[in-house]
Amino acid sequence: MIQAPGKLADATVPHIITELPGPKARAQIEFDKQWTSPSVPRAYPVVPVRGEGCTIEDIDGNLLLDFNAGIAVTSTGHCHPDVVRRIQDQAAQLIHYSADFYLPIYAETCAELARIAPMTEKCRVFLSNSGTEAVEGAIKLARFATKRPYLVAFLGAFHGRTYGSVSLTASKAKYHAGFGPMLPGIFHAPFGHVADLKWFDEVLFDRLVPADEVAAIIVEPIQGEGGYIVPEDGFMQGLRKICDKNGILLIADEVQAGAGRTGKMWSIQNWDVEPDILVTAKGIASGMPLSAFVARDSLMTKWGPGAHGTTYGGNPLACAASLETIKLLEGGLMDNARVRGEELMAGLRAVQAKFPSVIKDVRGIGLMIGVEFDSHERAAAVEWGCFQRGVLVLEAGHTVIRVSPPLVITEDEVVIGLKLFGEAVAEAATKV
Ligand SMILES: Cc1ncc(COP(=O)(O)O)c(C=O)c1O
Known part of the structure; x- marks a missing residue:
């Protein structure tokens, strides 16, 4: 029911081979800055080029653990093979x-x-x-x-x-x-x-x-x-x-x-x-x-x-993706969201217990979890510290880090993500 790991997901993730952002990412960001509307909010310098399950590969070949799901979008994981197949089949039939x-x-x-x-x-x-x-x-x-x-x-x-x-x-x-x-x-x-x-x-x-x-x-x-x-x-x-x-x-x-x-x-x-x-x-x-x-x-x-x-x-391609997505959500992913959500919540509460003056609240249901910090600066430092360790999370509000991974997230990914999140909090607790 849960997506079988493919080539990217087989690797140990995160797998960081350059500094973050790497040289290709920095060049891409310079190019981007010349052409894109400055109104687009850019959280931090990730340059994604490929995705699979909960893994994002950036332009320098770094593998990142995605706890954002493209801002709560890629519910079935990145490029779920069933969704990809359904879109490809539909694209060959009628696009618009x-x-x-x-x-x-x-x-x-x-x-x-x-x-x-x-x-x-x-x-x-x-x-x-x-x-x-x-x-x-x-x-x-x-x-x-x-x-x-x-x-x-x-x-x-x-x-x-x-x-x-x-x-x-x-x-x-x-x-x-x-x-x-x-x-x-x-x-x-x-x-x-x-x-x-x-x-x-x-x-x-x-x-x-x-x-x-x-x-x-x-x-x-x-x-x-x-x-x-x-x-x-x-x-x-x-x-x-x-x-x-x-x-x-x-x-x-x-x-x-x-x-x-x-x-x-x-x-x-x-x-x-x-x-x-x-x-x-x-x-x-x-x-x-x-x-x-x-x-x-x-x-x-x-x-x-x-x-x-x-x-x-x-649009027919979007409809094709949606029909497959609903099938996958009902076919086990909602259950996974509940189980993995409980593990994540327990793990994040354990981090809170270690740093009670820094983490004010851990709340949420399933895989929609918010971690509230004592200041905006602290939340921003945790977001950056996670990125430096290869975990993608995103602020919400002024002091909250949201944890909203794809619903295909595995137990191992929860464990790795929690460990790195805990390290980022420990660093931010002393630095900010
Ligand atoms: C609850 C809610 N409603 C509406 C929107 C707007 O969606 P979109 O960015 O696709 O226009 C968002 C986007 O984040 C949202 O979180």
């Missing part, structure tokens, strides 16, 4: 035609996503290319279907960078800097504690806008970019109640937390809550650009032809 026509693989992918959606009622699906596009579609549908103007998101949320989604985003001010005004009609609620939910009745509905003018509440069931924050038990259930009481739609943004990462297909299932609209992207197609929003039939059928569309969304 557009969802304005009746592509069989488009409908098949919609039916699959509707099948695995966490809603009891029959659902329909709209396919697009990126997380942000699916968020845009979801909020358009919410306003259209309810004929209500207002939207609520949460402080700490990240929903993307196009105008609607960036207006919902409230994880860092830099995402808004220089781009105002944002989309009007959006309010931000405090996230995570059951007690925070009184904000809705006491502040929003009492002082700002009537509840019957709010179209939707959009929530990441586990906040991602905001710092891998797991809400208190009861928070998601409480949100559902607020929505039910006031005819407000609940949109679950599962772009980062979904697609099996928490050991369940959707992170909201950890609290047995059904959303009205589900948004997915990232891990659902193993790295091919596919996103979707899924809504109850009664909701999605409120709009008609032309209300929403896209040229590329549901």
Whole structure:
């Protein structure tokens, strides 16, 4: 069920043969700097050229252990042979035609996503290319279907960078800097504690806008970019109640937390809550650009032809990758995420026990784990120290390191990664 190791994965990883970054990487970075938009955030100087399972080979031939999964995307590991084969087969058949026509693989992918959606009622699906596009579609549908103007998101949320989604985003001010005004009609609620939910009745509905003018509440069931924050038990259930009481739609943004990462297909299932609209992207197609929003039939059928569309969304190659990905997730990878996640969590808590003044918290579910440090500088030093040792991890929020490896991660890779992470923390504990 778990991907058999291939040539790259057979090597002992990490395997570092140059300094990091190496000479070819440095030359490539110089070239890159001349041509690419400086707006692209670059975490640290990794120059990947090949991937397999949890291994990344960089341009200098160094083998790195990937605990990022390309920012929680390559759920089935890099270049899973079944996914590669399926994409290759599809590429030889039809690469593009557009969802304005009746592509069989488009409908098949919609039916699959509707099948695995966490809603009891029959659902329909709209396919697009990126997380942000699916968020845009979801909020358009919410306003259209309810004929209500207002939207609520949460402080700490990240929903993307196009105008609607960036207006919902409230994880860092830099995402808004220089781009105002944002989309009007959006309010931000405090996230995570059951007690925070009184904000809705006491502040929003009492002082700002009537509840019957709010179209939707959009929530990441586990906040991602905001710092891998797991809400208190009861928070998601409480949100559902607020929505039910006031005819407000609940949109679950599962772009980062979904697609099996928490050991369940959707992170909201950890609290047995059904959303009205589900948004997915990232891990659902193993790295091919596919996103979707899924809504109850009664909701999605409120709009008609032309209300929403896209040229590329549901591209056949992305659909092929997604169909194979869903098969693999259900065929053992979700279980692996749970088991390996418990090992990782226990190992990271052991590191925390050694450095309690440095590591403030270790939290998460399955393979979505956040390690919170005492300062941004410390988290950055750990990120760099891991890279120097050949382990790729990434900051989230201001003080958190996220651990979100591919779901194919093996027990050995967990052990090696934990050892090197522990060394990086020990170094950062004395240096910063
Ligand atoms: C929860 C969440 N929603 C939406 C997005 C936006 O996705 P994309 O970068 O594919 O537009 C992200 C990206 O990190 C995300 O984590």
